[in-house]
Amino acid sequence: MAVTETYELKGHIVDSLLLAKVLDQVLESGADYRLDVIDIGRTATDTSRVVIEITADDDEHQLRLAEQLQVHGVNPVDATDATVVVADADGVLPTGFHSTTNLATEVRLAGHWVPVANPEMDCGLVILDPPDGGVPVVRTVAMHRVRGGDRIVVGGLGVRVVAPRIPAGTSSFGFMDSEVSSEKPKGLQLDALADRLRAARTADERVLVVCGPAVVHTGGGPEVARLVRAGWIDVLFAGNGFATHDMESNVLGTSLGVSVTSGAGTEGGHSNHLRVINEIRGHGSIAAAVAAGYIGGGVMYECTERNIPFVLGGSIRDDGPLPDTMTDVVEAADRMRELVDGVGVALMLATTLHAIATGNILPGSVETWCIDINPAVVTKLADRGSHQARGVVTDVGPFLRQLADALGA
The missing domain is CATH 2.40.420.10 (conserved putative lor/sdh protein from methanococcus maripaludis s2 domain)
Structure with missing residues (x-):
């Protein structure tokens, strides 16, 4: 027996094409709709409101559709x-x-x-x-x-969701207007990110950085260390690999056995990261290795010296691992949850798995920037619900150097 319920959707639902997406989803599910109220905002800053009457085949169909639509901010009127x-x-x-x-x-x-x-x-x-x-x-x-x-x-019933907000200055259509376009001017994107980080500092918002090993491989490690040292980074999430290669590059001058200065392979360099891990394990922790003088620079050094909290989430493929790496992924995720309170901006740097894991626990209100040579990372984040993700498709190393310079780090 057909079931009819009334729902409300409000916000910037026209310019973002959210209303069209909702109506398409209703029809694709096999249900039907009727627009009872249409109140369109007069200016770009005004919100709009619609009341939608949805008819589904039965209660189960209606409940299933309501759950799917609530992701877009569609809520029951009654x-x-x-x-x-x-x-x-x-x-x-x-x-x-x-x-x-x-x-x-x-x-x-x-x-x-x-x-x-x-x-x-x-x-x-x-x-x-x-x-x-x-x-x-x-x-x-x-x-x-x-x-x-x-x-x-x-x-x-009794639960309502606020429709996602579209960033100021965006429109429903524009040439190269995709959030993951590789053809966007990188200088403009860098300026926008630097301005956002300055605004976060002014508003006393915390900045979270999520790093993959490629940050070190592409020469971006020293730039992240500069940002930590200058107070632009408040929390770090990474894996065993990033921390290992960051310390390897500072102790032995290589990243995965490749010289960070010449880019050439070194004799026996394939084992360098293992030797660093072994030494850190001998000290008992990264902090102990820093205190002993074994680690004298780099991201992990700066985080330790400045009491910047970090979580190193482990995986089944890790070497060692480092004593600070959390091998229980459930415990790691819980620790990450404890540290995201107050975060206003998140930077995902050349990482897919840790970016998605972090995106899963972040509120939609946290502005998320993905800097990666692979545009699929931003797409994967959005597909998994992190609709707030913005992408900069570029080599992370040079981009971080320019960002640190722009911020005076």
């Missing part, structure tokens, strides 16, 4: 309190749990809309008692962090 169910066991969400997006979200409790404190995609929503006895606190919770007795939001 607001009711969220349904809350108590979790039965540790690490298991109740059946039908609400699956979150990374967009700003609110949950209706006792007639009041309560903002979710830490938006993150692919999580549940847990209701916590306030410390002062006031309004309850709503947070996202990863599946493995659920505990028996937790109050979890189930279904989509």
Whole structure:
């Protein structure tokens, strides 16, 4: 039996083509729609609002479609309190749990809309008692962090999502207007990024940098170290490889056995990174190696000297690994979650796996820049829900040198 529900969508939904995307998705699902209210903003800064009546084949079809559309900020008009169910066991969400997006979200409790404190995609929503006895606190919770007795939001009723914001100055169509175009002027992109980092410093926002080993291979390691030393970087995420080659380049002058000054291979250089890892393991930690004078420069040195928190997330292919590398990826992700609070800008530098992992835990409000020679990295991030990702398709080493110069690092 056909089921009809009414939804609302508001924001910059016309110039971003969001409304067209939503209506196409309704039809592609086999449902139908009717626009009840259309209120289009008069200027580029005005928001628009539409009320959409959607008819689906049955309740299951309607609920499934509503969940898919909520990613775009489509919310039911008839607001009711969220349904809350108590979790039965540790690490298991109740059946039908609400699956979150990374967009700003609110949950209706006792007639009041309560903002979710830490938006993150692919999580549940847990209701916590306030410390002062006031309004309850709503947070996202990863599946493995659920505990028996937790109050979890189930279904989509009583949950609303704010439509994603389009960056100022963008339009629905323009020549070379793609966020991942390799033909965009790199100088203009660099200026825009430098301005954004200056704005972040003024607003007291934290800057997160995610680095892949290619940062060191392309000569960008010293430039990242400059940025850390000058106070432009507040948090670092990387893997065992990046940290290893950063320290290898500073101790032995090579990166994966290749000279960082001449670009030529060195005799026996294929084992250089292993020898560095072994020495660090002998000291017990990167901090101990720095204190002993074994490490005298580089990104990891600067982070250690300036108490910049970092997470080195391990993988099955790591050599060693370094004693600071977190081999439990669940623990690593949890540690990353602890460090993203207050981050306003994230830079993904020549890394795919760590960029995607970081994008999965970042709120959609965090402006994310991907600097990579491979444009597919930005596309992969967007495909996995990080719609805020902006791409600079270029060799990361020279770009970082220009960025550090522009910031006076």
